[in-house]
Amino acid sequence: MKKHDEIDHLDRKILSILMSNAKIPYTDIAKELGVSGGTVHVRMRKLEQMGIVVESNLKVDYAKLGFDVAAFIGIYLDKSSRYKEVITQLQTIPEIVGAHYTTGNYAIFAKLICRDTNHLRDVLSEKVQSIGGIQRTETFISLEESINRPIDIMSIPE
Numbered sequence: 001m002k003k004h005d006e007i008d009h010l011d012r013k014i015l016s017i018l019m020s021n022a023k024i025p026y027t028d029i030a031k032e033l034g035v036s037g038g039t040v041h042v043r044m045r046k047l048e049q050m051g052i053v054v055e056s057n058l059k060v061d062y063a064k065l066g067f068d069v070a071a072f073i074g075i076y077l078d079k080s081s082r083y084k085e086v087i088t089q090l091q092t093i094p095e096i097v098g099a100h101y102t103t104g105n106y107a108i109f110a111k112l113i114c115r116d117t118n119h120l121r122d123v124l125s126e127k128v129q130s131i132g133g134i135q136r137t138e139t140f141i142s143l144e145e146s147i148n149r150p151i152d153i154m155s156i157p158e
Contacts, residue, residue, distance in 0.1 A: 006050060010035070012153055014043055015053070019150040022056050062113050069114045070142040073124070074106035075134055082133035083107060089131045095123045106138070117141070 007015075010033065017029050026040040033040075047053040062070070077086060083101060090096050090110060099110040114120040120141070129137060 016154045072140045074138040075108040077107040078135040
C-alpha cells in the first residue's frame with residue numbers, strides 16, 4: 001500500500017493549510033475544517049509517524065541578511081561511484097543549501113547562497129572544486145526567484 005492511500009481527505013486538507021502557512025494554530029485549522037483541535041493534533045502526529053511530515057522550516061529572506069547571491073552549480077563527477085563521498089563533503093559547506101543527484105549532464109545539482117560574487121568565487125574555488133571526485137563544475141547565478149511554493153496537494157486528483 002502506498003503512503004498516500006493511508007491518508008484521507010481531512011489529512012490532505014490539514015496538510016494543505018499548513019503547507020501554505022505553518023504558523024496557523026491547530027485550533028484555527030480545526031475551526032476552519034469543523035473538527036476539534038485534538039483531531040488536528042492527532043492527525044498531525046499520525047502524519048509525522050508515517051514520515052509524510054518530516055520537519056518544519058522557517059522561510060527567510062537571505063538578501064535581507066546580507067546574502068545577495070543565489071547560485072546553482074552543476075557538478076560533474078570523475079566517477080559516478082564517488083557520489084556518496086562527494087555528497088558527504090558538500091554537506092560540510094554551509095553555503096550549500098540543497099543538492100540533488102540527477103540524470104542528464106550533471107551528477108549533482110546544488111544550490112548555494114552567498115553574500116556576493118566574491119564570496120561565491122571563494123566557495124567554488126576553495127571549497128567545492130577542491131573536493132576529490134569532482135571533475136568540473138558549471139555555475140549559474142540566479143537573477144530572481146520567480147516561484148517558490150509547496151505543491152498544491154488539494155488541486156491534484158487523489
